[in-house]
Amino acid sequence: PLKEVLGGSLGAEVGNFNLKNVTDKFSKLMYSYPFRVPSRFALIIRAVVSQEGLALRLDPEFKILKIAYPYIAKKLLTDNSEEILDILLEVVFDKKGQIQIEKVESLLNILFRDSDNINSDLIPVANAGLKLFVSKKGSEVRKNLLLSLIKDEKLEFTDAKKLLALIRDTFSPMNIAKSAVQNIISTV
Incomplete structure (x- = not known):
């Protein structure tokens, strides 16, 4: 039903x-x-x-979800609660633990398609991502990322290269600087 x-x-x-x-x-x-x-x-x-x-x-x-999606993406990428982390892992990794680059890219594109969002949300997202990656909770993320390198009992770096390129482009020094300046201006 x-x-x-x-x-x-x-x-x-x-x-x-x-x-x-x-x-x-x-x-x-x-x-x-x-x-x-x-x-x-x-x-x-x-x-x-x-x-x-x-x-x-x-x-x-x-379209209501078109409006809600950036909020949902930000919540997934910045909230460090156990429930949200579990949802993020389900979205970003498939059932075999392989990273789904297109879903990571989609989350970032949804969140940062508006230039105001990239300025205001970039540092919180980068900060939350780094904190998660080095924390105890991040062990599942680190494990799945390592497992994503192994396909058919061989090392496969295609997804790792795509992920690193996506992170490099999204969190470039220029974007981080713009975000920091925007955050300073908005607090003054």
Whole structure:
């Protein structure tokens, strides 16, 4: 039954996701099964659906996930809680522990496609990434990165080179300097 509700939404492109359609289908499903949504959760859903509806009236091309994605990407890349780290690892590494460069690139592109975001978010993301990498929690990341170098019992550096190039380009000294200057200016 949940596959009927979410199947089309999860398979569709992120830009085509419509929260109202999902909640309408989910509401029908709830009448068929003994399931209760906590009142606070229901109020939050109702508020978000109402805001999406208002935005769609003002702009029929409005996509709620297009707006939410940069926030989600920043949360994944800067929050150091156990839950968020687990989600980040699921996104960045496949089931075999191999890094998925295109997903890392997608997260960074989503977060930094706006020049204001690259200036304000670059240092916090770099800082969180370095802290994670050298921390105890980062052992899973380090292990998976090392395992990503081994494919078919051979050392394979293609993904490592792509990852290093992505990090080099995103966190270049020029971008870090721009971000630092922007952060100083915004605090003055």
